[in-house]
Amino acid sequence: MLKRLIAKFTAPETQTEVIDLSGREVEFLLRRKAGRRGIGLKIDEKGLVVSAPLSVSKKKIHDAVREQSAWILLKMDVWQARRVPPPKWEEGEKLPYMGGDIILQINPQQIIKTRSGLEQLGFEFIDTTPVMQLAKSKQPVPTRVVKWYKQQALPHFTARVHHYADLLGAPRPHVMLSSANTRWGSCSHKSEIRLSWRLLKAPPHLIDYVVAHEVAHLKEMNHSAAFWQTVATLYPGYIQARKELEQLEPKYRTF
Numbered sequence: 001m002l003k004r005l006i007a008k009f010t011a012p013e014t015q016t017e018v019i020d021l022s023g024r025e026v027e028f029l030l031r032r033k034a035g036r037r038g039i040g041l042k043i044d045e046k047g048l049v050v051s052a053p054l055s056v057s058k059k060k061i062h063d064a065v066r067e068q069s070a071w072i073l074l075k076m077d078v079w080q081a082r083r084v085p086p087p088k089w090e091e092g093e094k095l096p097y098m099g100g101d102i103i104l105q106i107n108p109q110q111i112i113k114t115r116s117g118l119e120q121l122g123f124e125f126i127d128t129t130p131v132m133q134l135a136k137s138k139q140p141v142p143t144r145v146v147k148w149y150k151q152q153a154l155p156h157f158t159a160r161v162h163h164y165a166d167l168l169g170a171p172r173p174h175v176m177l178s179s180a181n182t183r184w185g186s187c188s189h190k191s192e193i194r195l196s197w198r199l200l201k202a203p204p205h206l207i208d209y210v211v212a213h214e215v216a217h218l219k220e221m222n223h224s225a226a227f228w229q230t231v232a233t234l235y236p237g238y239i240q241a242r243k244e245l246e247q248l249e250p251k252y253r254t255f
Contacts, residue, residue, distance in 0.1 A: 183196065
């Protein structure tokens with residue numbers, strides 16, 4: 001009972017607010033929590049989030065937001081430009097895969113039958129884009145797509161982890177998949193490496209950067225200078241790869 005009461009009174013209160021910033025109507029999520037110090041602003045692909053103590057008045061919160069209006073509008077424009085619409089899960093749609101595109105085929109048998117008939121009429125096809133063929137199932141298309149990604153991801157990730165572990169001279173760790181949408185990978189003290197299946201959407205060289213980063217933790221369980229030196233040894237171009245992945249990640253996190 002005591003734990004429930006504590007949780008009730010310490011849980012943040014959330015509400016949606018609207019404010020005018022330089023003639024633009026901006027909606028933001030206001031989170032108020034007892035014990036918090038100061039007003040904090042955060043902007044990501046979901047929009048603006050303002051965190052504040054319960055004791056601070058709404059007027060003071062709005063004033064703090066207005067003081068940062070130039071920064072807020074600039075950041076929101078940047079995120080808007082990077083925003084990628086979610087998939088429609090339709091036949092023939094292109095999804096990100098290994099740095100390129102892959103064509104979604106929800107009913108492969110029907111497509112094969114149609115194509116065969118067109119070929120008999122003299123039509124020629126040049127295949128340059130790989131195809132994701134989903135077997136017939138009662139499961140929703142998004143569920144089947146994620147399952148397909150995971151089936152391809154685990155063997156590829158495992159091979160790359162073993163490659164970098166061998167370069168490091170470390171025992172090959174156990175490799176598992178995660179469904180994290182905010183973290184590409186992790187390495188535990190048990191020498192277990194988890195990699196988000198979403199990483200399979202990235203180009204091979206960026207997958208290798210993330211893998212090298214996590215493998216480096218087998219030697220240095222921190223982010224010290226020694227750790228980054230290990231990363232540089234395994235993957236010399238890690239700085240550029242990290243920047244590239246940061247730019248591309250909105251495309252890879254849409255689903």
